[in-house]
Amino acid sequence: xxxxxxxRSEDLGRLDGDDAIAFARLGIRxxxxxRTADERAARPDRLPAGTATVVLDVLHGSTDATPVQxxxxxxxxxxxxxxxxxxxxxAMFERxxxxxxVLESARTAYRRLFADLADGACTPALFHCxxxxxxxxxxxxxxxxxLGVPDDAVMADYLLSADRxxxxxxxxxxxxxxxxxxxxxxxxxxxxxxxxxxxxLDEMHRSYGTVDAYVANGLGIQTGPRQNxxxxxxxxx
Numbered sequence: 001x002x003x004x005x006x007x008r009s010e011d012l013g014r015l016d017g018d019d020a021i022a023f024a025r026l027g028i029r030x031x032x033x034x035r036t037a038d039e040r041a042a043r044p045d046r047l048p049a050g051t052a053t054v055v056l057d058v059l060h061g062s063t064d065a066t067p068v069q070x071x072x073x074x075x076x077x078x079x080x081x082x083x084x085x086x087x088x089x090x091a092m093f094e095r096x097x098x099x100x101x102v103l104e105s106a107r108t109a110y111r112r113l114f115a116d117l118a119d120g121a122c123t124p125a126l127f128h129c130x131x132x133x134x135x136x137x138x139x140x141x142x143x144x145x146x147l148g149v150p151d152d153a154v155m156a157d158y159l160l161s162a163d164r165x166x167x168x169x170x171x172x173x174x175x176x177x178x179x180x181x182x183x184x185x186x187x188x189x190x191x192x193x194x195x196x197x198x199x200x201l202d203e204m205h206r207s208y209g210t211v212d213a214y215v216a217n218g219l220g221i222q223t224g225p226r227q228n229x230x231x232x233x234x235x236x237x
């Protein structure tokens with residue numbers, strides 16, 4: 001894959017100091033924000049002047065708990081135990097990953113993201129959600145699959161989030177434990193698991209059949225843009 005065209009991230013609400021300088025040096029033209037309105041309001045991105053933002057609310061049409069609502073449950077031990085106990089946390093995230101494939105707002109969001117990357121006028125570009133592991137993780141994993149990266153390499157890349165974010169979530173887990181909660185309840189929410197990506201892929205194959213059929217029929221991206229996307233992101237042999 002070509003380097004320096006597409007980046008992924010967690011939210012950019014804390015971008016400051018040396019990090020802001022490093023970000024500016026990347027020359028990113030467009031940031032695609034996959035978060036809900038509540039998430040954006042809670043921590044707006046801090047971007048250099050001249051960087052455009054495109055809001056693509058993946059979960060706008062979801063009837064399940066929003067990310068902000070899930071975080072609020074961390075403060076209530078009883079509700080957290082009811083929602084996340086007995087495998088409830090993992091099951092909730094597996095439902096989310098199915099929504100990434102079939103939810104209309106998700107398909108609209110990913111259609112715009114991939115179409116813009118194919119066009120190239122908005123690149124270098126970065127896409128992100130809040131933690132950079134789920135909505136962003138599916139976008140990155142699917143993009144790699146579309147470009148022909150082997151399945152096992154895609155899964156390995158996806159699972160890197162578990163290691164990269166371990167320190168980020170440590171204070172949340174410690175605070176939950178200090179209030180008397182079992183931090184293991186939260187592990188399905190603060191990490192990534194193979195079953196999450198496998199669930200999205202299962203839904204993609206069930207609903208559309210193949211990777212290309214999902215892009216063509218699920219996202220509505222036609223042959224020309226699909227070819228452009230591959231040409232822009234794959235180094236010539």
